[in-house]
Amino acid sequence: MGVPLNQAIRVGAYILKQHLIGNKRYPLVLMLEPLFRCNLACSGCGKIDYPNEILNQRISVEDALGAADECGAPVVAIAGGEPLLHKEMPEIVRGLLAKKKFIYLCTNALLLEKKIDQYKPDPAFCWDIHLDGDKEMHDAAVDQEGVYERAVAAIKLAKSKGFRVSINCTLFEGADPARVAKFLDTVAGLGIDGVMTSPGYAYERAPDQQHFLNRTRTKELFRAIFRLGKDSKKRGINWKFNQSPLFLDFLAGNQTYACTPWGNPTRNVFGWQRPCYLIGEGYAKTFKELMDSTDWDKYGVGNYEKCADCMVHSGFEASAVMDSVKRPWKMAALALNGIRTEGAMAKDIPLDKARPAEFVFSKHVEAKMAEIHAKKQTVLPAE
Numbered sequence: 001m002g003v004p005l006n007q008a009i010r011v012g013a014y015i016l017k018q019h020l021i022g023n024k025r026y027p028l029v030l031m032l033e034p035l036f037r038c039n040l041a042c043s044g045c046g047k048i049d050y051p052n053e054i055l056n057q058r059i060s061v062e063d064a065l066g067a068a069d070e071c072g073a074p075v076v077a078i079a080g081g082e083p084l085l086h087k088e089m090p091e092i093v094r095g096l097l098a099k100k101k102f103i104y105l106c107t108n109a110l111l112l113e114k115k116i117d118q119y120k121p122d123p124a125f126c127w128d129i130h131l132d133g134d135k136e137m138h139d140a141a142v143d144q145e146g147v148y149e150r151a152v153a154a155i156k157l158a159k160s161k162g163f164r165v166s167i168n169c170t171l172f173e174g175a176d177p178a179r180v181a182k183f184l185d186t187v188a189g190l191g192i193d194g195v196m197t198s199p200g201y202a203y204e205r206a207p208d209q210q211h212f213l214n215r216t217r218t219k220e221l222f223r224a225i226f227r228l229g230k231d232s233k234k235r236g237i238n239w240k241f242n243q244s245p246l247f248l249d250f251l252a253g254n255q256t257y258a259c260t261p262w263g264n265p266t267r268n269v270f271g272w273q274r275p276c277y278l279i280g281e282g283y284a285k286t287f288k289e290l291m292d293s294t295d296w297d298k299y300g301v302g303n304y305e306k307c308a309d310c311m312v313h314s315g316f317e318a319s320a321v322m323d324s325v326k327r328p329w330k331m332a333a334l335a336l337n338g339i340r341t342e343g344a345m346a347k348d349i350p351l352d353k354a355r356p357a358e359f360v361f362s363k364h365v366e367a368k369m370a371e372i373h374a375k376k377q378t379v380l381p382a383e
Helices: 005-020 061-071 089-098 112-118 135-142 147-160 177-189 215-234 245-251 287-293 313-326 328-337 361-378
Strands: 029-032 075-078 102-107 125-130 164-171 194-199 266-268 271-275 280-284
Touching: 005 102, 005 313, 029 061, 029 313, 061 089, 061 266, 061 287, 075 089, 089 102, 089 112, 112 147, 125 147, 135 147, 147 164, 164 177, 177 215, 194 245, 194 313, 215 245, 245 313, 245 328, 271 287, 280 287, 280 361, 313 328
Parallel strands: 029 075, 029 266, 075 102, 102 125, 125 164, 164 194
Antiparallel strands: 266 271, 271 280
């Protein structure tokens, strides 16, 4: 496992407390997006398709730390866009560490060499470097040559300075299990502290809609990868994942989970995103408003057409973690037997009653643009 013991204990205690007080919906990971601007234009990304006025917006240090207080989740994943473009990111990280949060700072690593000395190694802080496979796979995914080599160099640099480092690996249709397995062997050799993997999600505004996995293909792909992982283990190569084993078992088709979007609530420049990190269909001003006013039953696999193929960590990792606390014997069985890669898969959630997709992206962009223009008009000219 790539999750530090102190993090596993504290998160487990937090979950147990929520169960003891009867709280059915609670956050585990705050998905903090302090900006949408990025220095790459990946074909599978729907985060950079905004007007410049929105891409120029930033969450302030005060609002970022306030979101952590509002939410109360023990873990904060700082995403984007590219977080290292945010000039106040070091201050945000220091503030979150002071609040005893575990932090994963997701970055494409292009700016890491330049920025790394603004940060200090800490057991609760981890660089989460975007790396979607080997050189050819990753450079194709980000649509730019040379990015893989710079990311690997950044991993080596960060490790040499004493930082914890994980990688964030998103897989798409056409991924070859043997190549992915070889890639995981390679990054294990770099001494990384964990891998976070997930199938890509079809953002409605992503430039490339052709290469997202459906649920059946996702399960088949991960079964094939994990099958090869057993061979790697026999050769003394240990893949470390900083994810729940039950989530990985879910990716292999052995668990049936409903989505728990409140487990990974998102705070970005629009506000608190409803219902989840992947789908923006409304925004709340406060975390309490998000939790109290969102009709959660309208979303998720089987409830909403947009969610039909989703098996992404931000929707299902919390489901798996909560299950591991409720049913620890499942974890024990996985530890003993490993992830099953043969035989029948668990029965999936039927999709026949899902409501049709609503496409409301433009409406929220227009509202944000109107807000930005209204603020500009109220600012007095400098004398």
